[in-house]
Amino acid sequence: MNDSHRPDAPQPSRRLFLGMAATVPLALSGALTLGAGTARAATGAPYVMGYFTESPNGLGANYGLHVAVSTDGLEWMPLNQNNPVVTPTEGTGGLRDPYFLRKQDGTFVVMATDLMATDFTQTNQYIHIWDSVDLRSFDNYRRLKLHDNDSYSWAPEAFWDAGRSEYAIIFSSVDSSGHSVIMVSYTTDFVTATTAVTFFDPGYAVIDGDLALDVDGVNYLYFKNSSTAKLVGAKSTSLDPGSFTVFSTAVNHGATEAPILAKSQTDDTWYLWGDSYTVNGVFYAWETSDLSLGTWTALDQKIYTQPLNSKHATIQPISQTEYDNLVTAWSTPTWNRLKSYNYPGRYWRHSSFVGRIDPYPFDPYTDSQWTIVPGLADSSGVSFQSVSYPTRYLRHSNFQLKLDVNDSTTQFAQDATFYKTAGLADSTWTSFRSYNYPTRYIRHSAFVLRIDPISTTTDQSDATFSVWY
Known part of the structure; x- marks a missing residue:
């Protein structure tokens, strides 16, 4: 989403664990694809990203689901030539803010905001939903109604709430307070959902909730403060609605939204990703050695490369077999x-x-x-x-x-x-x-x-x- 065009905009959030990739020699034949110095090889700790695309003047705008993969969670390779792998057929006909959730049975559910282009004034109580075994096929397409408010359902994200034995879907909307909050609905099948209630409201407009669950017994929620355009953290020892309290130092690179929390697989480093909404198609990242501190240092852009024109992403760890299958299914880019x-x-x-x-x-x-x-x-x-x-x-x-x-x-x-x-x-x-x-x-x-x-x-x-x- 893009707050420069709307009052309150959401962006999804994801948890992942990062490991550094190895390199392999380059073979020269036909069109070449060269990595950062050498071609990257998968290391057994790969990741998948879902996103839509926009660019500064709109030439790169596409509101279908795009997929990229990475062997280290930092350098991202777009698949299918950076073209969409699936596009909604109902509602607005386009999506923003996709999210991948690996369900308890190991398969995926794909969710996304039902909205395309930049008309953020329209209301919508529905989100797009697909089921997917391995993110190569997208089945049982449907839209899921989340609330009855005369408002929007932006940036859906989900997690398994073991205490309730249900999935929780958090999303940005407007409740009776009159400003944007993070709301939650519960579901067991992603076909129907309970009436939404407010999950997090610090007393001012917020969007784009992203959770890191059970980090030394604490749950962390990062979000965008819509009035300051900064990313802020809250924490709670439970997942109950209303239990999170703000604790972190705010960070931003210009006007920033769409926080994504990510932990390194090789050390104690945490990464916080953010999405610019004043310049379409650019991410920034920060790091900390201790998530509980709530303080962050900007990450050098040398070490990460986002997919071209990517916006409001979702990132999830996948297996080596899933990585290989995705690359085989959708192919590597023919350009660099x-x-x-x-x-x-x-x-x-x-x-x-x-x-x-x-x-x-x-x-x-x-x-x-x-x-x-x-x-x-x-x-x-x-x-x-x-x-x-x-x-x-x-x-x-x-x-x-x-x-x-x-x-x-x-x-x-x-x-x-x-x-x-x-x-x-x-x-x-x-x-x-x-x-x-x-x-x-x-x-x-x-x-x-x-x-x-x-x-x-x-x-x-x-x-x-x-x-x-």
Whole structure:
């Protein structure tokens, strides 16, 4: 959701446990898909993300369910070419704020807000529901009514309440207080639900509740304070409606919503994700060594990459078999994006056919997508073919990178060919050496891409990139 267009907006919340991924060597054949330095390999602790898409000018907007996977919970690979895997057929015909819940029997239920585009004034008492065995098929589509209020049902999330032997569905709506609160309905089958009651109301408008359950006997609820556009935490030793009290220091990166709590699988680090609602399609993250402290430190954007144009996500751990099956079913992207090492909020793109690094997100978003093919002059190298202009490739001219039409000359092929090397500033990242000027590497200077000799530490950082999706 996007609070810049509506009074109170929700975003879903998820719990996961994170482990770091290993890397494997790259094989060059046909179109290339390169990881951050090297191609990522699954580590036995993979994750799945569900989301919808929006971009700054709306060119990337799609209100179907999108799916991405990760081997470390930080670097995300969109599946199905970042296209939807299923789209609602009733209600508004679109969804926002999807959520995956693994039920007690091991299968999934998929929920989402019944709303598309940016008309946040409409009321809706229903949410979208699918059943899914493994997130490759989506069955028994239906809409579930959550309340009788003349209001909305945004950002549904669910958990198993063992004390009640029922599933609880929490969502953002307006109760008798007249402002947004987190409400709850209970269900056993996600076909019918009890009359909604208020789950959390601190006395001011809140949306986007996300729970981490039973952390050393305490349950944590993070939410958005709609008046300050910050993420705030509450806690309780029970899951009863009305039992949570605010305790944390608020965090934000600009105006932020859609908190997601995530714990590392390898240490005691907790991550808090947030979604920008003033700029469509961008996430931020924070970390803490102790969730009970309620204080957070901003996470370096070098270590995480969200799916392109993703909004209001859900994240859940899955098995290695489920990860492999999802990749087989929906396929890996045929394109890549490249992120700057020392400006990790910036990505390679072409603008007016000039190669440069610009802040993500932007439109046309396809300007940042590249088909990395075997080098035109030497197949052991690589060339960068534009997705939006497939007859054009990045080549250097007067040492500056430009997007030009391949004229099939030897000179063009040489100018458009580069050798992938270990990153000059970080060997787990990537640098690219020119084919016909082997003492020069692709680097950015004043945010424009060019090939230059590399000598200083700054040069090395300017010439180092993450190649991902």
